[in-house]
Amino acid sequence: MTVATRNAPRTERTSPLSGFLRRREIPVAAALIVLVLVTYAANPLFLSQQGVKDLMLNATIMIILAVGQAMVIFTRNVDLSVGSILGLVAFLTGTLFADAPGIPIPVVFLAGLALGALLGAINGLLVTVAHVPALVITLGTLYVYRGINNAWAGGTQYFAGDRPDEFGALAVDTVLGFPIITLLAIAVVVIVGIYLAGARSGRDLYAIGSDPEASRVFGIPVARRVMTAFVVNGLLAGLAGVLYAARFNSVGATTGTGMELDVVAAAVVGGVAIFGGSGSVAGAAIGAVLLTTITSALTALRVDKFWQQAVVGILIIAAILVDRIASVRTARKLRLTEARDV
Structure with a gap:
């Protein structure tokens, strides 16, 4: 046997099934299935026709927001302003229907998408041009956008009766058992994926x-790509804002408050590495479904709201620990492989 043969790098062959089972999304999906089955066993009404529809509707907005947030986290950034963007766009939607009766619904969608993309672009510009950490920038714009919404809305609220019946029907009508707005969320996951x-x-x-520095060395336009991620995230938050106005009975100054942490949690629980570089939008979507289902399940089991929040917190910590352990194991395997091949 020659030296070259002995020193040839060894490659581990894995079956397609083994590779599939190692995907980050699988444990999350398994936890979702177990949660649903356990809750159903305790309360059979949980999976009634209306119960299943409510589960899908409750997850729809969070799925769209989690997909956009995942794109930002992939780049080792985060956007804490998505709840405020959603609130602004939701109130804009109510304002358009109230102040411009007869306005076409597609025009309202375009206006919401445009405003969301604009607000996302502002975040992206501040992060890429000022070179300030996204956590700091978007924490600031969270309050700025929320302040604008408070000043604009004041004590005004728009209710379901202020919108066209066709618009409200988006959250009521179904196709093959799926609410229309849920199908829109699924389409977003597929397209972005x-x-x-x-x-x-x-x-x-x-x-x-x-590795941002290595990306620059290889000629990747880092600032432009990060900017794109923030714009798309803002656009999807705008879409979620319009659909929020269709889903819920009222929109006002406080709409979307506190949603940003749930969105980040959904992405992280769904297997998106908080330090960037890995994960999938499908995983983020499953994470969103898991978190919203946990809330519904614990409510169905009459568990105190405090414990609902505690469970979400535990899931976030567990997801980060699992990601960290996986990273350490991967680095260790790489070092062992390099040492063996020397």
Whole structure:
């Protein structure tokens, strides 16, 4: 046997099934299934026709927000202003329907998407141009956007009766058993997932999150890609704001308050590494479904709201610890492999 043969790098072959089971999304999906089955066993009404529809509706807004947040986290950033963006767009939606009767629903959607994208672009510019950590920037814009909404809305609220019946029907009517707005959320997950997997600019987001400096060396336009992630995140928050106005009975100055932490939690619990570079939008969507289902399940089991929040906190800590342990194990395997091949 030659030296070259002895020193040839060894490759481990894994079956497709083994690779599938190692995916980050699998434990989250398994936890979701167990949660649903246990809750159903304790309360059979949990999976009634209306109960299943409510579960899908409750998860819809969070799924869209989690997908956008995941794109930002992939780049080793975070956006804490999404709840405020949603609130502004939701109130804009109510204002358009109240002040411009007969306005076409597609125009309202376009206005909401445009405002969300604009607010996301402001976040992206501040992060990429000022070179200030996104956590600090978006914490500031969270309060700025919320302040603008408070000043604009004041004590005004818009209710379900202020919007066209066709608009409200988006959260009522179903296709093949799925609410229309839930199908929109699924479409968002599929489209963004295809973009991240198939487009070079999408794959660049992972590279940036893994090593920003190396990405610059390899010619990736880091600032432009990060800017794109923030704009898309804002656009999706705008879409969520419009759908929020269709889903819920009222919108006002406090709409969306506190949602930002739930959104980050959904992405992290869904397997998106908080330090960037890995995860998937499908996982973020499953994480969103898990968190909203936990709330519904604990409510169905008449568990105190405090414990609902505690469970979410435990899930976040567990997800971060699992990600950290996986990173350490991967680094250890890499070192052992390099030592063996020397």
